[in-house]
Amino acid sequence: MVSKMLYFDNAATTPLRPQVLEAMLPYLTENFCNPSSVYTPARKVRAAIDNSRLIVANALNAKPDEIFFTSGGTESDNWAIKGTLEASKRGLVVPCGNSSPMQPGRHLITTETEHHGILYVCKHLEKQGCEVTYLPVDGDGFVNLADLEDAIRPSTALVTIVLANNEIGTIQPMTELAEITNRHGVPLHTDAVQAVGNIPVDVEELGVQMLSLSAHKFGGPKGIGALYVRKGTPIFSLFQGGAQERSRRAGTENVAGIVGMGEALQLSTAELSAEQPRVAALRDKLIREILENIPHTRLNGVAGDKRLPGNVNVSFRFIEGESLLLHLDMQGCCASTGSACSSGALEPSHVLMALGLGHELANGALRFSLGTENTGDDITKLMEILCPAVEKLRSLSPLYDDFLKAKGALA
Secondary structure (H helix, E strand, C coil), X not given: CCCCCEECECCCCCCCCHHHXXXXXXXXXXXXXXXXXXXXXXXHHHHHHHHHHHHHHHHHCCCHHHEEEECCHHHHHHHHHHHHHHHHHXXXXXXXXXXXXXXXXXXXEEECCCCHHHHHHHHHHHXXXXXXXXXXXXXXXXXXXXXXXXXXXXXXXXXXXXXXXXXXXXXXXXXXXXXXXXXXXXXXXXXXXXXXXXXCCCHHHHCCCEEEEEHHHCCCCCCCEEEEECCCCCXXXXXXXXXXXXXXXXXXXXXXXXXXXXHHHHHHHHHHHXXXXXXXXXXXXXXXXXXHHCCCEXXXXXXXXXXXXXXXXEEECCCCHHHHHHHHHHCCEECECCCHHHCCCCCCCHHHHHCCXXXXXXXXXXXXXXXXXXXXXXXXXXXXXXXHHXXXXXXXXXXXXXXXXXXXXXX
16 A cells, blocks of 8 residues: 555646645635625725736736636536527627628537537537537547538537547647638637646637636636636626626626636646646656556557647556556555546446447546646556556456457467
């Protein structure tokens, strides 16, 4: 048993950074006033929100009035999709890029490998009469540009495509995708929850109209996120109530969370030029160690710089990922079989199945996601646990036994 927890699940959540907690504490104690009040102490709280909004905007190369604080990535995704559809239904469509405006419509385009924060919204809207096109991906998880072009109709109200996949780390060619949607005058939303804080994200370079992010993926607190909405993009509110967030998102602001998000994003952005290559080197080391030392393994997703720097997703043939995960847990190692939002699901990962993997490889996959606190020593300790765990589970596997017998018969 290792004495220190080995944490390789940063895609699920990251530890709150000490500087972030320190920045938040005054807004959980003495600076408690409602930012909508007009007296001096409340204006101090309002100024803290405005400062964090500026930090988030600067990190994304956006304008402060294009940033709206939410409760996290799921709310931001829901708002982008449902708010855009409602605007389209009411005929509020404007040109995107240099194209003419599309006609009002109830057609959505997304991909088969989206996070459930997108897919479940689309499934829900289908029951309400919307049409949804689910674009396939190739074996590395990339969308085909021609498929997107062919899927766009006059009635397409929105395209939503994840920037970086939460399970396999594939980074989509968003700039090229946006060139297509802008040419057709269709707004493009991207779920950038896994990307922001881990790779550079510039909304002007990407060309998107909306972008979701969540603080707990880059050292901030849980329960706070944001939606970037390019100026002029029609979107209706999810909540009705007060005039917070410029009357776009009702509800008293989570001030401490907003301050924490700003501090976390400022720190992660400042460190990105050094941390991105360091974490990517650890990722490549772990991939190499697994593939070279454990037979019958497969890397899922693309290799290299088109993959998130901290993402490693590997299938271990002949064993169940859940069983391997439990063995690692008993040794103090935290990893994942996929998205934390689908934890406990018995079905194989929809992302891995979309890549073309069979049930055996999909069910035998683990995701290791590295972050700022991981070191090379962590990888050494992980391999000391992982290799015997895989060997033990395979020794109990009828599938592996059959494989060895068949191999022996052919020898």
